[in-house]
Amino acid sequence: MIEVFLAIGLLIALTILLSLYRAALGPGVFNRVAAINVIGTKTIVLLVIIGYYFERPLFFDISLLYAVLNFIGTLAFAKYLERGEVWS
Amino acid sequence: MVLIDAIVIIFLAAGIIFMFTGVIGLLRLPDFYTRLHATGKCDTLGEVLIIAGLLLYHLFVYSPGAELSVKLVPVKLLFLIIFIFLANPTATHAIMKAAYKTGVKPWKKGDARM
């Protein structure tokens, strides 16, 4: 089972690498924000897989925290791009 | 045990296939809005499938240690599933609304790629 986790983790890393193309070159800021949001959500799953691969339960807490932070970051970015300010 | 292993592997494989579909959509579709179609749907289901597979693995295969913090891991994974289901469409919707308000033109059939 450990080998399966390793393979899945590497494949997720590959999808992150592919989305990095959109984040780096994607025309316009919105493509980049969308790609970064996608990378963040993939990272959540990658952290859970790492937690099982190294058998460290601490990684699940980190992935929960990362999920919340990624969501808030995306929302703040969207709001900033929409209005030019985050608080209003 | 072998049966549960097979089910877990099927969940993980289905999830990774959907995630790859989402990434191919992100790279291949012509404009911002249609790209979000691919990522908003495929990523949500792919990630939920992978985490659900790991949840099954933890419940039926993995033999946890004695500490309570290890035994509570399925609860955390369940929270993650619920959160992804709620947050992923909302984030997609927020970015899309911002783009629409700032006047990013949607792609029409026959236009050049954007």
Place this chain on the structure above:
Amino acid sequence: MRGCEEGKGKEEKMNAKSGKGFGILVTFCAMFLFWLLLSGIFDALHVGAGIICSAIIALISHDLLVKEKGDKMLSKSFRFVIYLGWELWQIVLANFDVAYRVLHPKMPIDPLIIEFDTSLRSDFALVTLANSITLTPGTITIDIKDGKFLVHAIAKKPADALLVDKTMQNKVADVFMEW
């Protein structure tokens, strides 16, 4: 009639006052349960810190979690669970739909933006409908404004499913009993 309405307003005010305490209590309990589930350590230091943190959060943001005391919550949540089952199946269909459109060599897409009215009122029902539209085949919600949904559809067929059939709107309205 007017006196009746005033009485109703007074009653609502009192309800709101008791609703505030109720909201704080519910938020506190939910936050504290969440803390215990996440930490999994039950000594005095951690539990005490949890109580203080949940109390602060409940005092600041009690109106986010519990907004109004709804009626028929039990029947609504039962219908909601049934609806979630249907929704899951729709999500799987949506993924195969997207996979077909993305992997097809010619990419059969023809995006358009549509608009339709809704009769739903409560925030929770609107959020449910918006997220369901985003997760089901070929459509994404862009904006909700004054009871109007603005939806980006990837082709003509999924747009017609929202505009003509209205299966999903009817289902959500059934769940929350807001026709």
